[in-house]
Amino acid sequence: MLTRAGFAVGPRVLVVIPARLGAQRLPNKPIRLLAGKPLIAHVVTNTIASGVSDRVIVATDSPAVADAVAGAGVKCEVLMTGSHHPSGTSRVAEVAARFENAAYDIIVNVQGDEPFLPHAAIRGAVEMVEAGYDVGTAAVPVDEDAVAKPSLVKVALGEGNRALYFSRSPIPFNRSGLPLRYWQHLGVYAYRPVTLAKWMTLPRSPLEETEKLEQLTPLAHGFTFGVALLAEPALPGIDTEEDLERAEAHLGAGGP
Numbered sequence: 001m002l003t004r005a006g007f008a009v010g011p012r013v014l015v016v017i018p019a020r021l022g023a024q025r026l027p028n029k030p031i032r033l034l035a036g037k038p039l040i041a042h043v044v045t046n047t048i049a050s051g052v053s054d055r056v057i058v059a060t061d062s063p064a065v066a067d068a069v070a071g072a073g074v075k076c077e078v079l080m081t082g083s084h085h086p087s088g089t090s091r092v093a094e095v096a097a098r099f100e101n102a103a104y105d106i107i108v109n110v111q112g113d114e115p116f117l118p119h120a121a122i123r124g125a126v127e128m129v130e131a132g133y134d135v136g137t138a139a140v141p142v143d144e145d146a147v148a149k150p151s152l153v154k155v156a157l158g159e160g161n162r163a164l165y166f167s168r169s170p171i172p173f174n175r176s177g178l179p180l181r182y183w184q185h186l187g188v189y190a191y192r193p194v195t196l197a198k199w200m201t202l203p204r205s206p207l208e209e210t211e212k213l214e215q216l217t218p219l220a221h222g223f224t225f226g227v228a229l230l231a232e233p234a235l236p237g238i239d240t241e242e243d244l245e246r247a248e249a250h251l252g253a254g255g256p
Contacts, residue, residue, distance in 0.1 A: 011105035013126060013190075015053040016095045017043055018088035019060045019112035025240050030060070030112050031068045032244060035251040039238055040065060041072035042115035048076070050119035052126060053108065059095045061085075087214040088112070089189065093200045096193055106130075107196055111187030115247065116235040118186075124228020125190035128161075133226030135191050135218065137163070140234045142184035151239045153185040153213060155227060163225035166213050183229065187237050189215070199223070 019030040019040050026032065030040040040058060047056055056076050058069055061083040069078050079098070085091040092109045106129050110117060121138035128136030139155050146152060150168040158164045165171060166185055174180045191199070205220035207213075219225060238244050 011126065011130065012103055013053045013055075013106050013108055014096070014099060014102075014104040015047055015056045015108040015110055015122075016092040017047060017056070017058045017110050017112050018085075018091040019043075019058055019062070019065045020085075020091075021062045021064065023113075023239075026238065026244065028064075029238065030062075030065050032238075034115065034238070034244065034247055037072050038068040039115060039244075040068055040112055041074050043110065043112055043117075044069065044072075044074045044076045046115055046117060046119075047110050047122070048074075050122045052119070052122045054104070057095055058112070059091045061091075089196070089199065089214055093196050096196055100193060104193065106190055107193055109189040111237060113237040113239060114187040115238065116250075117188060117237075118230055118232075118234050120230055121186045121188050121228065121234070122190075124230070125188045128226030128228055129190045129192060131226060133162070134195050134223040135189055135215070135225045136228065137189050137215075137225060138186045138228040138230060139183040140186060140230045140232065142182045142233065144180075144182065147182045151243070152236060155183050155185045157183065157227060157229075161227045161229055163219065163227050166211070166215055166219070168211055168213070183227070184233075184236070185227075186234065195223070 021028050023029040031038045058078045059081050066078045081091050081094045096107045124138045125136035147170045154171050155166050156164045156171045199218050202217050202221050205217040207216040
């Protein structure tokens with residue numbers, strides 16, 4: 001942490017929210033309505049409310065997403081990006097490259113389907129980068145009755161909350177039968193600009209191809225992932241019609 005005139009000064013943080021319409025399990029996902037507003041608007045509002053960022057940008061290749069953000073009245077920039085991106089991280093990297101001289105210390109990728117991402121997850125991801133990890137992210141406890149769901153990505157941890165592996169399968173396998181805490185990975189990544197740029201040069205790992213998890217490529221190439229652990233479970237991101245219905249019911253019941 002830097003100091004100026006005796007006051008603590010944190011890193012300059014740019015948050016980028018990648019959003020596309022091409023999701024197969026939930027078509028047009030960013031502009032689907034949740035409690036009367038586009039999903040992407042909820043993500044933007046929650047991200048701004050975290051207070052972590054110096055700047056928040058939605059990155060998309062769809063005019064419909066840009067219109068949805070503008071129409072929802074949220075105060076957020078939208079940048080149009082290429083349509084060629086294979087992942088959200090790739091889209092974030094395009095935006096980050098445009099600001100390489102803007103002195104942002106840390107780039108945060110908040111995935112565009114995470115309207116309930118805990119603010120502590122965003123802060124924790126940034127803090128993991130400040131602590132020296134290549135990539136910071138976050139996880140929450142997941143109930144054992146839900147751990148088998150492929151839509152909930154799990155993470156196995158080593159010393160210092162370093163990620164050993166991410167998987168759609170329950171990990172680790174509980175052969176002992178003893179009580180075990182499983183951790184659900186949340187949709188947030190933080191990294192320094194140079195780390196993000198290096199990530200983009202890596203050949204895609206067969207592990208990423210198998211699990212369809214983009215973080216497995218840098219992990220396979222030796223990047224260190226620090227995982228901020230939150231004490232309470234969190235509502236999952238919106239990946240399916242079932243998720244959208246559950247989120248609608250949550251907000252309808254007065255949930256934040």
